[in-house]
Amino acid sequence: MKSLEVDLGNRSYPIYIGENLLQDSTIFAKHIQGHLSIIVTNPTISKLYGQQVESTLKNIGQKVVQVIIPEGEEYKTWQTLQLIFDGLMSAGADRKSTIFALGGGVVGDMAGFAAASFMRGINFVQIPSTLLSQVDSSVGGKTGINHPLGKNMIGAFHQPVAVIADLGTLKTLPPKELAAGLAEVIKHGAIADANFLNWIESNISNLNACEIPAMEHAVLRSCEIKSSVVAADEKELGIRAHLNFGHTFGHAIEAGMGYGQWLHGEAVGCGMVIASEVSKEMGYINSEEVQRLTEIISQLHLPIKPPQWSAKKYLELMAHDKKAEQGEIKYILLKELGQAIVQKIPNTTIENVLYRFGALK
């Protein structure tokens, strides 16, 4: 087992990464204060791992209640959040109870927001069961739900007291979701660590085969990079924007297609290809580097061709993105492989790049 500490002062917490962690009662016992544990999960994950986590918690004397919420981004709503609050209330939860978010990003975001809001904040532990949530959403304290008019519009910054990333859970992951998680792994290399990007390039087949030693390193290094960025900028006022590399175009693709058509990681993969091309256009990385990154993205089974909409549609979608300020878009580019930079760019430049990807005039 590997572990690292996310350094956030009195909100610091450990991330445990390894096999057979779901049955490791020593780890669980360290992060519990009261007598009641509430596991929030979805039907699929409950069937796979619910019983295991429940018995680990019972072994250390916890009363355990599972709250099972429907599966999928379209249920990331207040109605579903209410199910969690109802479960907490009827279980008699108080300020010392602990919520365990067992599942992917949707479960983590909702269970985390429930923990942030219930009695104005109780403890929660993330048990991410997808690669995307292990390398991305379980680090950083972002929690929330969607508004009918915008994704993740309602939420809170609420740090978990621990993240338990059991690599064994990745074995049951559909290949598309593995690839979607790898998109964020690539991103971490691209924005912050050229050596890690080299390592990814040399381990394409191990990663595609979800081999444990490779996954352990990929998850560990991703969490290290993301957590150091988050520690430097918890509330997203500065450098944390780098984590949005590929996301400006990616969100536009997701929003334009209708959420759920492409997986988030797929849209980010393709978004990184476009953002790399913009980086070249602005005189930062060169054609070979764009080609290299595109190749890695493609070999890890992520899309590299964006939908053929008009350039205007892309710009409109991006102007409505949550990160835009009064309609002004900030782009995350690669100054070099392993180093990101944030800047504004004229629309005409973006249009020219989009035309190269087949966008319509």
Added chain:
Amino acid sequence: MKSLEVDLGNRSYPIYIGENLLQDSTIFAKHIQGHLSIIVTNPTISKLYGQQVESTLKNIGQKVVQVIIPEGEEYKTWQTLQLIFDGLMSAGADRKSTIFALGGGVVGDMAGFAAASFMRGINFVQIPSTLLSQVDSSVGGKTGINHPLGKNMIGAFHQPVAVIADLGTLKTLPPKELAAGLAEVIKHGAIADANFLNWIESNISNLNACEIPAMEHAVLRSCEIKSSVVAADEKELGIRAHLNFGHTFGHAIEAGMGYGQWLHGEAVGCGMVIASEVSKEMGYINSEEVQRLTEIISQLHLPIKPPQWSAKKYLELMAHDKKAEQGEIKYILLKELGQAIVQKIPNTTIENVLYRFGALK
């Protein structure tokens, strides 16, 4: 105009107290960053003051949108909160927009929680228009909504960037609501400042007549006391519990009657009478002091006789209170007039005191 600073490090904020503040564009301008202001209010308050606040904001170049939510504690629900989010989304609010909570505690709690959650936190300004909200709910950063099974169960700690308490708004307050606000004023004297309690005793008629100089002092000293307690214990882990003097019994009365039967301040007034008697029973204050405090409460038109339920019902209601931990109730008592203390007390002692107030066996 008087003002004070609530000292919370980088979340510190000023409270302005005086007349004609709603038209003071200098004050408003200091606490705005973007171009869009959203006023959250209810129909009654909108009619009285909505136009005034709107034109003050327009005078300093703001685009202004009013979101009018239904009036009353029973609407402190997610459904109403959604109306605010819908208003924010359709007005095109972003991270630099400012929410103004114009109204009493319900408006403040909901607008504050909306501000805490929208895009994971945007700025908000409290403009409390009731005495209760001027002396209590607008200081401390508690925001939230009710769950069908419990009051204020869902919420956040989110500090305003400023509180603008215009004393002129108190002139339109129904007498019962004035009295309810005075309950918290008395409480602040009782738990923290014997001199202030003396001052209240000498100013009963000025306070009942809502005379501006008296109200200014009452609001200022209350805000000073509450904000110094909050500054010492923002997340309610210790001394902040003192602010719950009268509230343990008060909440039981509110919950047992059904919320809305007694005003919160009325229940707190009566709760303070019981808590004083418990304080005497435990050997702290004496009969004369209990009598004195009861007299002040009564002369400010607050109830001093609790509903005649069984002592068991009171204990059950209190055990279910949010402040109880695993059913264990902590009581806030007066060690002396002007000094509070927190402690556990045997149920039999509480029962004996309740019998004296006519509780049934």
